[in-house]
Amino acid sequence: MAEPKNTANQRLTQIKDFLTMNKTATTIPWDPDCTKFPTRQALPNIPGAPAEAAWVWGDSDYIGRINLLTPTRVAAAAKEIKTGEIIPVNMPLDTPNQPAFGREVFTHEIKVLAENLAYDDIYHMNTQSGTQWDGFRHFAHMESGSFYNGTKGSDIIGPSANHKCSMHHWAEHGIAGRGILLDYRGYAHKKGINYDPYDYYPISWEELYQCGKDQGVDIRPGAQGGDIKIGDMLFVRSGWKEAYDSKSPDDRAKAALRHGSGKDGEDGQRYAGLSQEQKILDWLHDCYFATVAGDAPAFEAWPTHENYHLHEYILALWGMPLGEMLDLEKLAKTCREKSRWFFFFSSAPANCPGGVSSHVNGNAFL
Structure with missing residues (x-):
């Protein structure tokens, strides 16, 4: 038989x-x-x-x-530290001054404990209002209504709420490993590719591949002969922070408060980011990145012009932490000066039982 x-x-x-x-x-x-x-x-x-x-x-x-960030891989990633330079990727807590998507403005109050002797801070914030990790409770697979690993809305809020997919699980494990930066904005400037980071602009796999090639990096997974290792953490600079810094406060607020779908000529939130094409999905999955992140408010081109979002795959289906609005300006400048695009990266998510998302609290080490 x-x-x-x-x-x-x-x-x-x-x-x-x-x-x-x-x-x-x-x-x-x-x-x-x-x-x-x-x-x-x-x-x-x-x-x-x-x-x-x-x-x-x-x-x-x-x-x-995050399971892929094993002691063996973290120890290997530490060998990327050559000069010991520390480059934070966190924007100030009050940046952007006016968050997009209707999110709350960060407020900071000094509490006097004893005049001239002791003080406290009081913050009021939405963890999605600045440099952030989207947690697994943030975005569901739309068709099934499932968050990562079968978590439902009733697990997050209501009488049956529990700690499934809570942010504190990430904090208890920790995030550290080898990072790879793809400076697409720098590549676009070099090649004369003009686009507005505050408008819909999908960055294709082919464009990212050529960007990597220009940096001397084969962005294919190691299993296909490329330079990406299992557990690497991806960072993509699309230029949103550069554009933000060039705008006046009034123009920043006007862009953040746009209303509508952003499609078919209608006003609304629109940003450059990764394309939702199938080649991008294959690449993001098959590289087995531990995390992905960018400098834009949505990471993926917004709004999606497909019947799905990258968020659904990255967060709900694959359980891959997704970072947004990281300040990659200094990191890109330093990587380009040194012709080094790999580095050690660490992040300390908030240890918040029941938490949905967290500030990144991240540093790159070269």
Whole structure:
């Protein structure tokens, strides 16, 4: 009798792993220390999960691809520190002065404990109003109404609320590893590509590939012969912070308060960012980035012109932390001066039980 196909395939994989010294993720829950993982097109079907869900780290997992930041990978990433320079990527808490998407303005009050002797701070903020991590509670897979790993709205707020996908899970693990910056804005200036970061402009995979090539980096995953390693953290500079700094306070506020869909000539929030094309989805998934981030308010081109958002895939389906509005200006300048685009990166998310999102509190180390 012929053995079942899946058993035969597993044995073939075991033989290949023995010969190549790899360790392939085949059985759920996956081992984060594996050296080979399935492509987006080869993801296993998970009962009860939406198609293309990578809920593969265990039923009680709420850190997603942060699992890839293993001690082995973090120790290897630390070797990227050559000169010891520290470059923060956090904008001031009151920047932007007028947040977009109707979010609350940051306010800061000094509380007097004893005149001339002791003081406290009181902050009032929306964690989405500036440099931020979008947590897994922030954006669901729209068709199924599921957040990462089966979390529902009723888990987040209401009488049955609990700590599924809470931000504190990230904080308890920690975020540190090897970062890679793709300075698309710098590349665009060099090549005479003109666009307004405050308008809809989708950055395609081909453009990012050429940007990487210009930087001397092959942005394909290592499994395809590229320079990206499992667990790397992606940063894309689209130029939003550069544009913000060039605007007057009135123009900044006017852009942030735009209303409407932003489509078909209608006013609304519009920003440059990654295209929602299938090649971008394949690349973001198959590189097995631990996190992705950019300097724009949405990371992806906004508004999406597809019937889906990158947010749905990145956050809800794959469990990949998504950073927005990071200040990448100094990092890009330094990386270009040194012709070095990889670095060590660390972030300390807020340890907030039940939290939805967090300021990044991040530093790059060169």
